[in-house]
Amino acid sequence: MELTVKKLTVVSESHEYPIQKKGKGGGDEHDPGFLMDHRHLWMRDRRQWLILRVRATIIKAIRDYLDEHGFLLVDSPIFTGNACEGTTTLFATDWFDGSKAYLSQSGQLYQEATALAFGKTYCFGPTFRAEKSKTRRHLNEFWMVEPEAAFMDVHQDMDLAEDFLCYLVQTALTKHQAEMLEILPTNAEEKAWMEAHLKVLQGVQKPFPRISYDEAVRQIEAIRAEQKDAEQQKLLDIHWGMDFGSPHETELTKRYDKPIMVYGFPAAVKAFYMKKDPNRPEVALGFDVLAPEGYGEIVGGGQREDNLELLNKEIARHELNPESFLWYLDLRKWGSCPHAGFGLGVERTVAWVCGLHHVRETIPFARTLERLWP
């Protein structure tokens, strides 16, 4: 395209722009820390511009899907009065009467209330974790969508998560596939990787492999036996009853080119509100969806304990204060029913779809352990 300029107006002069063009070798002229310090300008870069538009597409797809499938948006509060699952992972702030308010780390408990009132609901907003996690998968402020439905069991919950995720990925691909291939890779090697990655995403169709925790443990044991590196063997140590660590998830998902659904975790390592398998009380009716290519857990969910007596026992076993949960227990006391739901992390999903190394690029202004600027 060629333009014949008839008139030129300088709207604003810009001298010594802090972010430079690519170097002659084609590599980045700046390291990630510098770029994050200039996030307010960096987002004008075409790669960042695309990533944040993919995020917007995925967010719209989340709302469209749930709205069209009978879910009502009923948001959970962000301030909560009590620390539900331990204060160490919560940000505390001063409340009016000298007490503390905590920033929500999940809207789920409130979604159980709204689902029992409206049938199918979801909340979608920022979530806060005060964990001192410094990894490419963690932010201290991130966005999570949490659908919850009455009369839904864990199997229907997994069906929903599967269908939902397929819709999100395919919607993002339909809209952005061409520009993702054109813009995201910065060299020939990355371009080849992106071509393969887009094929993987095209293959994100139902059904996903569903692997029981028991089976996953067996597979990880087999993977561990193949490892030659002693360090890696140590990291992959596993036995029934242990929760998975990142190395377990990463190695397991490398074997698949679709997201996998792992279900039936040991109840002992899961949250107090998870319903137990009536046939195997040591197993919880929860599941995780693990993205391929090592992107980790993008969905966590399951069926909730709807039996008042069993729930009380779990609260005692986890040494939680029952008074904090009086309203939550009311939900079982008056008109309860089987119900289930899940949470999907927006940034991890966007990072996976875009094939990014780090989730910090998937949110306009990342908040991490060392970053409150800009």
Add this chain to the structure above:
RNA sequence: UCCGACAUAGCUCAGCUGGUAGAGCAUGUGACUGUUAAUCACAGGGUCCCUGGUUCGAGCCCAGGUGUCGGAGCCA
């Protein structure tokens, strides 16, 4: 909290066995003008993260500290 790596010009980095600081880009001046990652010439630009130590001499070696990044744990 634990483990590891790194910290040199505005930015990205090099710097040998310890001998007193370099490149590219950016910036300034000039040349050129069909450019689009412009090109050419010249120039300016440094608390080598901080403190202490070893040494005739430390960007380099040692100790402590600070900061950044990655990983573990925890999780989306």
